Amino acid sequence: MVEGLDHHPLSHPAGIPVRPARLLLGGCRPASHRRGDAAKFGAERHPRDHRDGFVVLLAPHRRLEPQSRHALLMDERRDRAHEAGAMSGIRFAAPAYSGLTSSLLDADGLESCAIAYAHHDAATSTWIVGDAVPVPEDAYERRDCVSAVLKPSFLIDVANRSRVTGMAVIAIHTHPGSSGYPHFSSIDDEGETELAPYFAQRGAAVPHVALVIGPEGCRARVLGAGESIDVWEVGERLLLHSPMPGRAAQKRDDRQVRAFGEPGQRLLRRLRFGVIGAGGTGSLVCQQLAHLGASWITVIDPDLVEATNLNRLVGSVPSDVGTPKVDVAARMIRAINPDATVIPLRADIVDEDVAKLLATFDFVLLCTDSHASRAVVCQAAYQYLVPAIDMGVSITVANGGVTHITGRVQMLAPGLPCLTCSGTLDGEVIRREMQTPEQRAADPYVHGVREPQPAVLSINSTVSSLAVTMLLGAVTPVPVKPRHQTYDGIRGRVREIAVAVQSQCIVCSPAGALAKGPTWNLPVRPARPEGDDR
Structure with missing residues (x-):
């Protein structure tokens, strides 16, 4: 229970326009609809392969409304140019991403979901993840190898926690059967058109994010906007888990x-x-x-x-x-x-x-x-x-x-x-x-005044080279x-x-x-x- 949520204004019922049994997230995409480098990882060899599966969040109109019976848990130099490939995007503190991925994909082939909460820094276009946890078993209405259906009451709790803490929601789901970097599906696209305005209205007034994870990587984007976001894990190594475009080496x-x-x-x-x-x-x-x-x-x-x-x-x-x-x-x-x-x-x-x-x-x-x-x-x-x-x-x-x-x-x-x-x-x-x-x-x-210290180029060179070599080990x-x-x-x-x-x-x-x-x-x-x- 997050302190203050009992008295949150969202504890009062309020309707939002969502059609019954609406698909809010999905992952199944025919190979012909996949974008980018999907063919490289075998989509053309299996044109009808739907092993990626999909995540489904069913949200009937009457149940996605906040209802009182639900427990409410829950300067120009700073401009980051996306074309520069800078570390704007999602930042996980190691080993949070790797641990979460291992947990979600170790589910006997079942689709899995997680929710992360992040501090959004608009000046740098970054989402700094403060908490990321798998969705608890009792939050699923049903779950199999091609779908995962979450209870709408759980989404209400997520939105309320976002609103109270001011943190962005990162809605995470898996495509356990994907090869290479997973792709958002047409069902994902359709579902986010409903989920994005819901979190915008009921959650914090910050951009929220969708993240899809597969065995070999991930992709992320601004929820409902389609804008791609890099996914970084920062620890003793700096790891980019999402695709890395860039020109060939010179x-x-x-x-x-x-x-x-x-x-x-x-x-x-x-x-x-x-x-x-x-x-x-x-x-x-x-x-x-x-x-x-x-x-x-x-x-x-x-x-x-x-x-x-x-x-x-x-x-x-x-x-x-x-x-x-x-x-x-x-x-x-x-x-x-x-x-x-x-x-x-x-x-x-x-x-x-x-x-x-x-x-x-x-x-x-x-x-x-x-x-x-x-x-x-x-x-x-x-x-x-x-x-x-x-x-x-x-x-x-x-x-x-x-x-x-x-x-x-x-x-x-x-x-x-x-x-x-x-x-x-x-x-x-x-x-x-x-x-x-x-x-x-x-x-x-x-x-007194601080005395100048002795300094020699060769000794500075030794230490600087150790530092740059350490950098190479990190990136x-x-x-x-x-x-x-x-x-x-x-x-x-x-x-x-x-x-x-x-x-x-x-x-x-x-x-x-x-x-x-x-x-x-x-x-x-x-x-x-x-x-x-x-």
Whole structure:
């Protein structure tokens, strides 16, 4: 029972125009009606094969009405261009999608249904799944290998929960006999013309979604609209479960396609990367992404090039002193990959209006030495299901000599420990870094000025390469397993680190920010009042 539903306005009867015994969802489609790549998977060989089956939700008019006797359970840079293939669409926190699919398809060939509830972010066209469960057995009126009929009272409960929570409904059903990616059927099309207005009227005022799952993939679309939606599962790997269109690999990509295949190359090309920090490690990451064929890169850094940066800032020349670091990075990326779309943004990721951009990326590479920026990006990775890789380098000097050379690379994604779990963040340092210069000057607990740290290009290169290789393990079939590594430059060792996920962590657990999307605030520096130029 969801709190507040007993007093929900939908507890009062209200009619909607639905014909008796209306088919609301279906899956059976003759092969001649199938679209896209169906023939590739054998539809032409079996023109009368109806093994896909169908899901049927019967909704007689008099029973789909909410009735008192039923228990009522239940800025332009943010525009996501669909043609870019960015990670707009449905985002499941791993292993939710895989677990749900396994449960639904393990039903002795019976058609199965599930309902997911998602936070919809209109600015990024994403549905961040917060809860996904199979339909309980007692919610089916009948069920066999070619159909599943749900009780209308169950749909009423679903709509009411959506309305109270403000979450979108994702109506899920299976085609257990399908080959390749399943297709929505003509019965699906017809049924959604009734189901879509019902959820629009009785559920939350957000776009709702239909998702069909088969043994080899899935398809999703806006309920009743036909607009295709990608389906992602975000965890230690970033998996696209729906079809991935895209042009063939170019000749320049030949050697790496031989390593991780053309699908991996297509995914690299269509993801939108955010590189936070364009200094020593950030410039190297930008260089490697460009060579790998990444086509959409936003680089964010507030700083200008200084003479002391030139020893490690890849792509820079002496005349760049005084130039924004992001402009140097953008110039280098375009020189390597002229087809790339690069957005240089001279800004600080801890500022409220800039941090909002994190939800528009598909993968973030965090290349700063700031605890505050790490806190912001870390929470966004779990809150918006946008995976990130954090990296850092430290050279310790004492008594005139180097005593320690260390590096750290850690992926941040559902199922993996966050920076809070690993004890990486210092709350007092975050507090100071979030202050404005005026606030810092007035703070009696802040003393002195931060000293510049030693930095060497070759050591930065080692850590940056570990991070990019970890990225390849997350988005391509390259079997790179570690998601948290440390580098000991003195001993020449790279070691995998195991850290336990804290079950009640405020950042990475369901009790915290995980999959909360736009309903939670990020730990950012608030925007200054208009007219305040301090």
